[in-house]
Amino acid sequence: MTTSKDNPPPAGGWGALKATLQRIEPGNAGTTLKALIRANQPQGFDCPGCAWPDKPSAAVQFCENGAKAITHEITGKRVTPGFFAAHTVSELETWDDYTLEQQGRLTEPMRYDSSSDRYVPIAWDDAFALIASHLNAIAPDEAHFYTSGRTGNETAFLYQLFVRLYGTNNLPDCSNMCHEPSGQALLESLGTGKGTVTLEDFSKAEAIFIFGQNPGTNHPRMLGELREAAHRGCKIVVFNPLRERGLLRFQDPQSPAEMLTNRASDLASHYYQPRIGGDMAIARALIKYTLEHGAEDHDFIAAHTDGFAAVEADIAATGWDELVDASGLSRAELDEIGALYTASKATMFTWGMGITQHKHAVATIQTLCNALLVRGNVGKPGAGACPVRGHSNVQGDRTMGINERPTATFLQRLGDACGFAPPTKHGNSVVESIAAMEAGRAKVFIALGGNFAAATPDTERTHAALRTQALTVHISTTLNRSHLITGRDALILPCLGRTEIDIQHGVAQQISVEDSMSMVHLTRGVKEPASPQLRSEPQIVAGIALATLKHSPVDFAALAGDYDQIRELIARVVTGFDDFNTRVRQPGGFYFGNSARRREWRTVSGKARFVAHAAGTDLLAQLQALTPAPLLTLMTMRSHDQYNTTIYARNDRYRGIHDERRVLFAHPDDLAARGLADGSRVDIVSVWFDGERRIEDFRVQAYDIPPGSLAAYFPETNPLVPLEHHADGARTPASKAIPVYLVPR
The missing domain is CATH 2.40.40.20 (Barwin-like endoglucanases)
Incomplete structure (x- = not known):
């Protein structure tokens, strides 16, 4: 007998609508609805959730999980000094993460008082002076400056500028914990650290292969593109150990016909459940099938690539039994997948953290690139590499220089534009920062957004490492676990959220973000701030910089007072951002561009590179x-x-x-x-x-x-x-x- 468990309802649909309505707080419905209709719209704000690109001219641009992120930010609940007076940090540590994060918006700066084990109010200028005193008492490389992907481009650029003027490249960020392998693999293989596709390619692909990704939960707006692709006959081929509802069937909440008739669209035409970590073997099987059936693109390989011979030899020496064992799929399934791939004239590979959070992640992604290159599936409509990033501006942060291993070109342009010599020594990534804290080589930790203590690995060790710090600082909108894992001194600095109006010198400011497909556009708040004491992120960064740097060649006060001035500086430093202020004000912003999409290969050889990898170690x-x-x-x-x-x-x-x-x-x-x-x-x-x-x-x-x-x-x-x-x-x-x-x- 078929049960509801065997044939569950589709993703989206009435369930998504009900869940969205349940997030609206009593008494806050008007504010919430006004905010939701302005989400991801040209005269509104960019959703503080995922980095999925906006679709031009769509009347509704938010999804269920975007609505949750927005309502979480515009909540009417407040975490005031009275809250902290009523609860010690030790007590709050016993609360679970859900309870902590449901307390609401932070309202004013707070400093940890170890004698009472409570946070107490502190004036903004006193908080900045405290940070400066700690930073100026240590060597620059003893400080670490973390960044969350929620941060806008202007803030990220200002933050990394301050950090490098201070004298270090210790800029760990959330990329270190998610798509770092994508950037490194793509840079070596294709000469760019970003995906090569745009939203338009979803309407032209004949096949979309989805690896290690669950769009229904992590970026639900992607389901609309997959739905349209499936309707026109595109093959949606899924590889995921779990059988996820969000990749099987989808009922579009924005489609009156589907909602009223309770119809849904099938998404995955083929669904495969490999063993965890079996994706590299699947990519190798795709190449092997292609070569054995003479389906490689000889002209593309000859004109645009190098390294093919080594990959060809490695694949020829790899037996099918080895690929079956490593993938967890049968030979018949691997043959079926190979036939789907070679029959398609334009194939896109998309992936998420199911690919990147593995020991052999870089090798797996480069093997996926090999599979794309062998069929010429880079630099043509409907085809290419599509790593789907997580947080809304995590890709933009990297573009703006949030990188512990910056390129020499970026540092040279930054120094020339700002009149100083940036440090060239590589900084620490997230795991390296934690190790430095453990070893006593770190004294100050500052986090621009995020929830470092909860997001990082090896929780017991990470928490112990954070507690060794002389000072921990968190720039945040809401209470989270990291605020309770304090250094000997600790600050919580509350900032404006993405939804809130940011007024500087009487003028409403706008920030910009870059989505997962390299579109750069403006976002502007639409509601009054949760507290008059909140400051914008650029204001907070500038306040720290002004208190810390004794002789800065950069006027941080002027930059934080007019974000157009920050963009003018970005245009002088970041390649591809010429005439930034004009281009970003065009409807929909502008496409940052991608060299590999144009079949311009910025690699050491000047061509796209096949990179041979043996099967990974059986850890x-x-x-x-x-x-x-x-x-x-x-x-x-x-x-x-x-x-x-x-x-x-x-x-x-x-x-x-x-x-x-x-x-x-x-x-x-x-x-x-x-x-x-x-x-x-x-x-x-x-x-x-x-x-x-x-x-x-x-x-x-x-x-x-x-x-x-x-x-x-x-x-x-x-x-x-x-x-x-x-x-x-x-x-x-x-x-x-x-x-x-x-x-x-």
């Missing part, structure tokens, strides 16, 4: 020798009521979870082999070369996932990720491939 087998307990591979993931570390509710509608988060998804055979049943409770233990890490009391949920694979939510499972377990060459935590065993309770 699970190495670690199995350290324990008698049979190991499984755990991947962390978001629930549907979550964005990054922000938890909107304890539910996961698409996976059938209600009012809980300590859930472990497992194949029924793996449960039976361990004497467990659906609903049993277990502790999860990860195994690493330095020992074990344990988290307690998870409910196991039988689920459609390959044998040997597990899944659970982060940040609850971040304590299991060893700091040293990261992507080779990119240092991104390998949170999608954690070797674990289960202990029944």
Whole structure:
């Protein structure tokens, strides 16, 4: 018999509409609705959620999860000094992340008072002076300046300018924890660190291959593009260990016909569930099938690439049995995938953190690039590489210079424009910053947005490392876990949100963002600030800079008072941003451009590069020798009521979870082999070369996932990720491939 569990409702539809309406607070409906209709609109603000590009002329541009992000920011709830007076930091540490983040907007600057274990109010100028006193008491490389992807281009540019004037490149950011492998792999293979496709390509692709990605939860507006592509006959080919509702069927909440008739659109034409980490073998199988069937693009390979011979030889020497074993798919499935690929004249590969958060992430992405290149699927309509970034301006932050390993060209242009010699020594990434804190080589930590203590790996070690700091500073809109993991001194500096009007010298300001497909456009707030004490992020950065830098060649006060002046400076420094102020004011902004899309290869050889990679090391087998307990591979993931570390509710509608988060998804055979049943409770233990890490009391949920694979939510499972377990060459935590065993309770 078919049950609702066997044939669940589609993604989107009435469920999404109901969830959106449930997020509207009583008494705040008018403000919320006014804000939602201005989201991602030309005269409105860019959603503070994901980086999916806006569709020109669409009447409604927000999705369910975007609505959650917006309502979370425009909440009527407030975290005032009275709240902190009523609760010690030690008490707040016992609250779960959901409860913390539901307290509302921060209203004024606060300083941690260790004697009372409470945050107390502090004046803005006193806060800036405190930061300056700490920074000027240490060597520049003993400070780390973290950045979240929510930050706008102008703030990011001002922030990195201050940090380099101060004297360091210690600019870890959220890219280090998500798409760092994408940037590094693409730069070496294609000569650009960004994806090569635009939104228009979705209307021209004959096949879209989706690897390690769950758009229904992480960037739901992508489902509209997939729906339209499926309707015109495009093959949607999905690779995901979990069978995700958001990739199977979609009911568009913006389609009256589908909503009123309760119809839905099938999305995935083909759905494959590889073992966790099996994507590199799938990419190798695509190349092998292409070569064995003579379907390679000889002209493109000859004119535009180098390194093909090495890849060709490596693939020829790789047996199909090896690819079957490594991928977790059958030979028949690999042949079917190969036939789909070679039949398509324009194929796009998209991927998310299911690809990037692995030890062999860079190698996997470069193997995907090899598969694209062998068919000439770069630099033509409907084809190309499409890493789908997470936070709304994480890509723009990198463009603006938030990079611990900046290029010499960027530093030269920055120094020439601003009249100083920037530091050239490479800085620390996220995992390197934590290691520096542990080793006593770091004294001050400043975070521009984000929730560093919750987002990072190896939670116990990370929290201990943060507590060694002389000063921790968090520039934030709402309360989160990081505010409670304090240095000896600590500050919370509340800032304006994306939805709020930013007035400087009587003039409403605008900031710009860059989406996942390199479109740069303006965003402007539409509502009054949550508190008169809030300051804009550029104001806060300028305040720190003015207090810290004794003899700055840059007038930070003028820049923070007129964002057009920041953009004029950006135009002098960042290649491709000429005439920035004029171009960004065009309807829809402007396309930053992509050299590989034009088949201009900015690599060392001047051509697109095939990069040969052998199969990755079997890390699970190495670690199995350290324990008698049979190991499984755990991947962390978001629930549907979550964005990054922000938890909107304890539910996961698409996976059938209600009012809980300590859930472990497992194949029924793996449960039976361990004497467990659906609903049993277990502790999860990860195994690493330095020992074990344990988290307690998870409910196991039988689920459609390959044998040997597990899944659970982060940040609850971040304590299991060893700091040293990261992507080779990119240092991104390998949170999608954690070797674990289960202990029944």
